[in-house]
Amino acid sequence: AKLMRDLVFDESERPIVAQFFTSTPEYMEKAAALAAELGFDGIDINMGCPDKSVEKQGAGAKLILSPERAVALIAAAKRGAPNLPVSVKTRLGYNKDILEEWLPKLLAAEPAALTLHARTRKDMSKVPARWERVKRAVEIRDELGSKTLILGNGDALDLEDAKKKAAETGADGVMLGRAIFGRPWLF
Numbered sequence: 001a002k003l004m005r006d007l008v009f010d011e012s013e014r015p016i017v018a019q020f021f022t023s024t025p026e027y028m029e030k031a032a033a034l035a036a037e038l039g040f041d042g043i044d045i046n047m048g049c050p051d052k053s054v055e056k057q058g059a060g061a062k063l064i065l066s067p068e069r070a071v072a073l074i075a076a077a078k079r080g081a082p083n084l085p086v087s088v089k090t091r092l093g094y095n096k097d098i099l100e101e102w103l104p105k106l107l108a109a110e111p112a113a114l115t116l117h118a119r120t121r122k123d124m125s126k127v128p129a130r131w132e133r134v135k136r137a138v139e140i141r142d143e144l145g146s147k148t149l150i151l152g153n154g155d156a157l158d159l160e161d162a163k164k165k166a167a168e169t170g171a172d173g174v175m176l177g178r179a180i181f182g183r184p185w186l187f
Contacts, residue, residue, distance in 0.1 A: 023059045043084055045077060048060065092130065
C-alpha cells in the first residue's frame with residue numbers, strides 16, 4: 001500500500017514508463033507483468049547504471065559484460081508485458097567502447113527504443129559525452145534494418161541543445177539528465 005501511494009499518477013502525465021533493473025529474467029518478466037497491470041505505458045530496462053549495489057547484483061552496466069543475459073531480459077520483459085513497448089538504456093561499453101559489438105546484440109532483441117549514454121561505465125561523467133558514437137549507433141541501426149528508435153544521452157544542456165544534437169546525429173530523440181538539476185521548468 002505504501003509503494004502504491006508513490007505510483008499514483010495523473011492521466012495528464014502520460015506516457016509513464018516503468019524502469020527496472022535486474023539480472024534475473026524471471027524477475028523481469030514478473031515486474032513487467034506488474035507494470036502492465038498497474039497501467040504503465042512502457043517498460044525500460046536500465047543496462048547502464050554504474051551504482052555498485054546495482055552492479056553487485058549483475059544488473060545495470062554490468063549487463064554490458066553479459067550480452068546473452070541482457071537479451072534474455074528484453075525477451076522476459078516482452079513476455080511479461082506483451083502489449084507494452086520495451087526499451088533499454090545503456091552505455092558505449094563497460095571499461096572500453098564496444099558499441100560495434102554490443103549494439104547489434106541489443107538490436108537483435110528488437111527493443112522499441114534504445115537510449116545510448118555516450119560514455120562508458122568507466123568514464124562515468126568525467127569525460128565529455130561522445131555524440132559521434134550516437135551518430136554511429138544510428139548508422140549501425142540503419143545498416144541492420146532495425147526499427148528500434150535511437151535516443152542519445154549525455155551533456156545535453158537544454159531543449160535547444162538536445163534538438164541540435166538530434167539533428168547532427170540523426171538520433172530519434174535525446175534524453176536529458178543532469179540538465180534538469182536546478183531547473184525543474186526545463187521541459
